[in-house]
Amino acid sequence: MKPLINSISFLLLIALYSCTGNKTVNDMTIKREFNDIYRGENLNRVAFPIGGMGAGMICLEGTGAISHVSVYNKPDIFNEPTMFAAISVKGLEHGAKVLEGPIPDWKVFGRPMSARGAPRTSYGFPRFDYAEFEARFPFGMVTLKDEEIPLDITLTGWSPFIPLDEDNSSLPCGALEYKFVNNGSKEVEAIFSYNTVNFMKQPGCKNSIKPISNGFILSNERSKESPELH
Template identity: 25%
Template structure:
């Protein structure tokens, strides 16, 4: 079943249940069930196209934010920018350009790291924000890296291979630059997943692009 058709049917079922006054799904889809036209009309009544929202607030939802830049080593350790396709699991771009988290194995994990913690006398779960209170440690279940070879010297493109690293994030593209006084080259990484407005199929490809220049 196509994703779009699934979402359409799911939404139809939710609205139909409400339109039937809680009579249950059996009656809603029985021989005398609710017609789709009635559901559409009911939906338009409950959620009108013109919601009277503040126009300035609506514009703020689509205004692109300012690029954020980080150079501090400690700050770089806590960066995790999503660069996996929509509905294709979660892969993070770290502050030094390495990929981490790799929540792509359908292990039904809650949050980045499902670990309970205690905060000000209250037990917190992942859904309560544990990974904001105490940032999750970076996990690298796969051996993955890129490198730059200059003559007989090989440098890994990460915090181990370069002393100066700058991370700039402006979703959906994360940029990492690598510099070192002992290296004659400056390397720039642009990492992203295909993210095309109004194109769900191509935006949900399980692909991460790592472009080095």
């Protein structure tokens, strides 16, 4: 049986080589200079971590989406709750869009539950036509462009990182800053909003979304049975 197994293995190697030909890994991906801006398909797997060292984290993706939401003392890299920023420009037929670039194909067709229509996602909402990402730790910067939106938009995500100051560099916090610039000659009136489910809630706890000035707090109050979930 050994000669037969060896022959089959050899044939499989030949078949695999013939499928790829003489292509290298670089030939099958979009070439990009080291430390350059991410564009096109190179955005598909970008996930820039935000959160203090040793603390919880979220990730800012290359398109501007938020994923890898890990806030309960363990990595949760597939946790992508429904949360997004949006803009609505007055007077435009297609002026309401999620502030993200195009959704990568692997999410639409390969994400869990995608065969059932990707429930609990915002994939059906309109998004910007173009996005690019630049990483300059501790800052991750997303640029969004769309022919129908007369604004230059940038999103910067960051968290405290201070050399030789491990305490403040470990704070469990992060920030997302949205910047809108009107470079046209006409005045633009628009509404910005941030929308999310309460991804802090846990079973058996009292959870709520509490209003504050110009924002909200996602709340999860511990119970006597689960005091650690707070």
